[in-house]
Amino acid sequence: MIFKLENLSHRYSDGTLALSEVSLSFAKGERIALLGTNGSGKTTLLNHLNGILKPSSGNIYFEDKPLAYDAKSLLNLRKKVGFVFQDPNDQLFAPTVKQDVAFGPLNLGQTPEQVKKVVDEALETVGMSEFKEKPPHFLSLGQKKRVALAGVLAMQPEVIIMDEPTSNLDPRGTSEILHLLLRLNKEKGITLLLATHDVDMVPLFANKLYILNKGKLVSEGTPKDLFSDAELIRRVNLRAPRLTHLFEVLKKEDNLPIDEKLPLTIGEARKEILQLLGTQKPEKSVEQ
Amino acid sequence: MSHSDLYAEVDRSAYTNALAKNSPITKTFFALSALVIGVSAQSFVVPIVVFILCTCLSLGLAKVKPRLYFGLFVYPTLMLILSCIILALFFGSGQSLIDIPLPWTTWAIYRSGISMSVNTFFRVEGALSCLFFLVLTTSITDLCVLLRRIHMPQVMVEMSMMIYRYIFLFLEITEKMTLAQKLRLRRSGWLSSIRSLAMLVGSLFIRTLDQGERTLVAMTARGYDGDIRILDDFPAPRKIALLGIVFFDALLIVLIFLTLNIGVV
Numbered sequence: 421m422i423f424k425l426e427n428l429s430h431r432y433s434d435g436t437l438a439l440s441e442v443s444l445s446f447a448k449g450e451r452i453a454l455l456g457t458n459g460s461g462k463t464t465l466l467n468h469l470n471g472i473l474k475p476s477s478g479n480i481y482f483e484d485k486p487l488a489y490d491a492k493s494l495l496n497l498r499k500k501v502g503f504v505f506q507d508p509n510d511q512l513f514a515p516t517v518k519q520d521v522a523f524g525p526l527n528l529g530q531t532p533e534q535v536k537k538v539v540d541e542a543l544e545t546v547g548m549s550e551f552k553e554k555p556p557h558f559l560s561l562g563q564k565k566r567v568a569l570a571g572v573l574a575m576q577p578e579v580i581i582m583d584e585p586t587s588n589l590d591p592r593g594t595s596e597i598l599h600l601l602l603r604l605n606k607e608k609g610i611t612l613l614l615a616t617h618d619v620d621m622v623p624l625f626a627n628k629l630y631i632l633n634k635g636k637l638v639s640e641g642t643p644k645d646l647f648s649d650a651e652l653i654r655r656v657n658l659r660a661p662r663l664t665h666l667f668e669v670l671k672k673e674d675n676l677p678i679d680e681k682l683p684l685t686i687g688e689a690r691k692e693i694l695q696l697l698g699t700q701k702p703e704k705s706v707e708q
Numbered sequence: 709m710s711h712s713d714l715y716a717e718v719d720r721s722a723y724t725n726a727l728a729k730n731s732p733i734t735k736t737f738f739a740l741s742a743l744v745i746g747v748s749a750q751s752f753v754v755p756i757v758v759f760i761l762c763t764c765l766s767l768g769l770a771k772v773k774p775r776l777y778f779g780l781f782v783y784p785t786l787m788l789i790l791s792c793i794i795l796a797l798f799f800g801s802g803q804s805l806i807d808i809p810l811p812w813t814t815w816a817i818y819r820s821g822i823s824m825s826v827n828t829f830f831r832v833e834g835a836l837s838c839l840f841f842l843v844l845t846t847s848i849t850d851l852c853v854l855l856r857r858i859h860m861p862q863v864m865v866e867m868s869m870m871i872y873r874y875i876f877l878f879l880e881i882t883e884k885m886t887l888a889q890k891l892r893l894r895r896s897g898w899l900s901s902i903r904s905l906a907m908l909v910g911s912l913f914i915r916t917l918d919q920g921e922r923t924l925v926a927m928t929a930r931g932y933d934g935d936i937r938i939l940d941d942f943p944a945p946r947k948i949a950l951l952g953i954v955f956f957d958a959l960l961i962v963l964i965f966l967t968l969n970i971g972v973v
Contacts, residue, residue: 472925472928491933495931495933498928498929498931499931502929505925505926510919510923511926513869513923513927514938515847515872519939522937522938522939523932526937526938526939527931527932528931532939535939536939536941553728554723555849555873555876556873557719557880575930575931
């Protein structure tokens with residue numbers, strides 16, 4: 421297990437209990453989505469994994485060792501666990517894209533030559549090489565998001581944590597970020613942990629889903645299991661993906677013989693519909 | 709051009725002009741040496757030469773848009789003209805050039821006053837052209853790296869970097885807030901406009917504190933330990949360019965001596 425949280429609670433200094441007794445763990449190479457409404461404690465939870473917040477009680481284990489909070493251990497943790505913030509304007513502080521991406525590797529004490537190399541690679545990966553010398557205020561939000569991701573990639577992390585990676589992005593920007601993340605997971609084996617309330621995105625991305633509600637972990641499992649549980653999804657003020665909802669209505673109201681596990685993606689829905697129509701299985705999947 | 713547009717244009721030029729990739733050392737050395745020589749000259753001849761040269765370099769070599777370049781001169785020149793009129797009319801001593809009798813005194817205009825006014829005018833314009841050449845051709849990033857190289861206190865360099873980055877963000881926020889106020893029918897009376905401005909400044913101040921907090925967290929997440937390290941990789945200055953500038957500066961200094969006694973009137 422790369423991360424293991426045991427009975428993690430966090431109380432802010434104003435008395436708000438933001439997290440209460442959260443226990444979860446995940447392995448290297450997994451793609452995890454943390455789903456919850458605004459104010460459900462997602463960001464607070466993420467901030468613990470990078471050592472920005474300390475738990476009020478409970479334990480965090482990274483690579484089976486408890487987190488230490490001295491400067492050296494934190495630097496080591498932050499090298500391995502990259503954090504991409506929700507608003508790229510919070511993260512991009514340097515006058516040019518290049519300087520910003522170089523910030524992390526320079527903090528790790530790499531030589532200028534090494535830094536230049538990792539900066540170029542990171543910008544290449546996110547497709548922003550041509551903007552290297554530009555200041556961040558020349559860029560669109562989607563481009564800023566990608567630069568923020570490059571800033572984290574340049575530190576060559578094993579885990580990438582992203583808070584609302586697709587918020588405020590247009591459909592194209594959303595799809596680009598998602599594909600980029602999936603590629604990083606597949607090619608470099610980077611473990612991904614995304615906090616989101618974009619339910620339509622989750623099935624395209626995650627192999628494991630945690631649902632947070634009012635600071636408590638209410639459920640965990642595969643997206644298919646959790647989204648098929650309509651009662652649970654409604655109780656935590658979320659909704660299932662549109663498609664899933666449609667199939668739920670067809671099943672409940674129109675009594676169509678649909679499988680217990682509802683389809684989440686276009687590919688699954690297509691299969692289900694073809695089955696209902698009595699046609700053969702599609703030869704090729706159009707999923708994603 | 710509104711003010712924020714002008715800033716954005718200057719900034720864009722600094723990154724996109726034809727000299728953007730040249731060493732900031734060369735550009736800064738040229739601009740500063742020309743500035744010092746131009747300002748120290750006694751007559752108006754050397755400042756005019758400096759002005760012409762900086763203008764040619766900015767427009768010809770760096771390919772800055774003339775509209776932007778000359779646009780920058782507008783406000784300072786207006787101020788300058790006012791000051792020079794006052795210098796010409798009320799300063800100077802010695803033999804007066806014109807005497808205007810007034811019922812209670814005689815108003816004297818002096819040769820030295822006029823010459824001081826003309827010299828001041830060209831000196832300032834010459835100095836401005838050096839400054840504009842520098843800001844239009846050299847990005848803040850490059851200047852920050854340069855400042856770091858010449859061992860300016862770290863805190864100053866870091867502050868300039870962050871201020872530069874966030875000025876543009878807050879300009880944007882200010883514009884949005886002003887628009888939001890207007891859309892909710894902000895009254896245009898003097899008192900209520902002051903009130904609207906106060907609210908705007910107040911909430912902007914809170915926004916800056918908040919932004920600072922969040923940026924600090926984001927920087928911490930990437931291993932910030934109190935020092936902002938910057939990647940120092942700008943090209944080394946070309947020796948021939950530096951030599952050229954030294955040669956040119958020497959010519960200017962000779963010209964200063966040659967034109968020591970050139971008067972205006």
